[in-house]
Amino acid sequence: MRLVTYVAGGRPRVGLLEDGRVVDVGFDGDMVAFIEAGAPVSGREPVPDARLLAPLRPRSMRDFLTFEGHMRNALGRLGRPIPEEWYEVPAFYKGMPDTVIGPEEEIPWPHYTDRLDHELELAAIIGREGKDIPREEAREYIFGYTIWNDLSARDVQARELPVGMGPSKAKDWDGSNVLGPCIVTADELDASDLLMRVRVNGEVWGEDSSANMHHGFADLIAYASLAQTIYPGEVFGSGTAAGGSGLELDRWLEEGDLVEMEIEGIGVLRNRVGRKGG
Template identity: 35%
Template sequence: MRWVTYRSTDGTERAGLVIDGRIHGLAPGTSVIDLLGDDGQRMAEAASRATDDPGEVIDLAGANLSAPVQPPQLRDFLTFLDHLRNVQAAAQIALDPAWEEIPAFYFANVAAVIGPYDDVPISPGSEWFDYELEVAAIIGKEGSDLHPEEADDHIVGFTIFNDWSARDLQRYEMKLSLGPSKGKDSANTLGPMLVTKDELEPYRSENSYHLEMKGFVNDELMSHGWMDQMDWSWGEIVSYASRGTRVLPGDAICSGTVPTGCLFEHFAAKGPDDFGGWLKPGDVVRLEVQELGATRQEVLPAPPVHRLRTGF
């Protein structure tokens, strides 16, 4: 199944099932998260309603899509260690063994979640604005202290995630060994749709799914990789996320950046003199993941900065 959240012509936000390029909308008042929380019965029943008696049917092309879910919690992991190796090798820094011992993550800003085609202002005060090509697993049912083998069953499906980053702000504030904070606080893209795991079963590999991932800036290919380059499995990172706490229906558990999946890797490899430049107003970023669709977003100028007494 492929589910979207879209804004209808009457202004209401609806959940819809995508069938053959058309959205079969449910009645207003039911969100995609409302379909989660059990072993799949609610979603299956909703799919039957959407197929047999939809509230409306519209074309997917041109639909006003929101993020498929507004996650209660958003954890962004670093599961592609080659991404980090590429960055650190350019600075001749060896990878700390701790990265191979635990799947590190940070909590991202759920209030900054936006849709797959929404414009994205540059973070205030940033001159090093960047995209990140990632995938998010969406939690289908609550769990805590999950074993890795059972944790995978708590995933309902996947969507594209773009962790927009202000690299200059991030580098400065990380000196404090706290964060990231304002370096990754302005925008988090999810979309265009939630694709359930059964749709991806033909691509299942040992630790993930063999899905091609691409990132473009102004139609120039900048990023290319595969989802199953991950060093941690989805079951492992959901298990780790649930340790000592709960994962909730609709939570986004994100993969981190695929190797080559951001401008910062190009900057690290080429150095400031040969680097092609950071994102600027008017740039269009398009992320594509096989079977999951594509996001397309224009970069806008940054809002003004209201300075602190220190000048920051």
Template identity: 35%
Template sequence: MRISSYRGPDGAERVGIWQGGQLHRVPGASRLIDLLGDDGSRLRAAEMAAAREPGTDPAAVELLAPVPVPPSIRDFMAFEEHVVTSSVALGQPVDPLWYELPVFYFTNPAAVRGAHADVEIAPGSAALDYEIEVAAVIGRAGADLSPDEAVGHIAGFTLFCDWSNRDLQAAEMRVGLGPAKGKDSASSFGPWLVTTDEFEALASGRAYDVELTGSVNGVTYSSGNLADLYWSFGEMICYASRGTRLVPGDVIASGTVGTGCILELSRVHGADAYPYLGPGDRVRLEGGPLGAVDARIREGRPVIPFRPKQQW
């Protein structure tokens, strides 16, 4: 089942199920999160109800992120190739702790964008980057879950892009906090949520055989596979739920697939070959059954200083 949140011509937000290339509205549902929270019965009932509704041309609506304002977003760093390549390029060894803990940070739920929405460069930044990821959306609440239990709490998967302003990120992390402001301006995901049953036949490695690719202005930049995860989604969710409670709609993002960002590519192949993003650039990230994030980059707003001569 593929499920999208969208805004119709009247401005109202709705939930739709994809059938035959069209969106079929779920009657009475304005938020996907309201269809979560159980063993999947609500989603199955929604699919049956939507099948009785007329189809809508997706070109006539604005596709939103499947959960437009998630309760929380945890972004992990679960692909070994990205960690190793980035570390070597920076002249640093991989911290052994990475092999012991599936580490993550929290990012900004209020900065979520739909998969086809424009993305602004953050004020004061000259180094906007994309990061190709896959995210699990939590379907049932739970705490202190085992990896096996955690898998049963996933409603589905969605393509995720963590937009990163690398110069802001590098500056603020010198004090030992973050990433924060460098990751604060935008996260895009969608265009739909694919329920977990659709992935059973794709099981491979610690995840699924799903190709993840990225291009800028039609030029291929990135190519990887979700099956290359070092930390499984079950393990990530197990750690995320330790000592706390995950709730329906929480987003668990995988972190960047190998070659899946400009930071990694430019460190290895040079900044001339892989420059950071600028106004007018078009970024397209694809994930097979997960669809595509296709975003135009826009000029950022001017910096409003908080002190005279402030640089950032």
């Protein structure tokens, strides 16, 4: 299934994308509740003039760093090697669910940064509750996949990282996380080798494959669930694909830029950059 959250003159509802149109699934609740309920589809009523929103308001967001190519590109610009620990530990930081926006929404440019950057990521949505999940069973906990544009204020990030507390205002502002356009359920998508591409104003800035994740989603789930319960509706990000950010190219977003992130089998997440401080 290709699941969406849409609005058409009323409150947001869960729908399906079928043949390029939105159909309602007959569920009275949001996407997280739909996942918790076992994804029950009780109808397929076409919805004219539906507008897509972010496919879900995540219960939580964990973002990892799994692409060695991105690490080499980003750290190489700083003259730094990849830490040995990176190869052993799938570390993550936590994002803020209330910052999420969806496809076609304008990307807010916070007034305090001059270097706004995009980050192309594949995201897995958790579908089952679990704790201390063995790696060999972890994929059974994935409900589906979507695209995540994890925006960054790079000049702010450079000031914050030496403190050792992880990203804060480099990552957290209204609209700093974009998800969409849909969730493709895990039974319909093999995420082991998906082409990932980012375009800015129609020009390809970078592309990679999910096959190049050093830590796979099974590793991420097993690590995050150590002594901690994970729940349906949580989002796990792959981290930035190689070439998936402007930082790696020393190219930066500008007001009005159209950013398109495409992942094979999922679709295109499209957003335009707003005015700085707007």
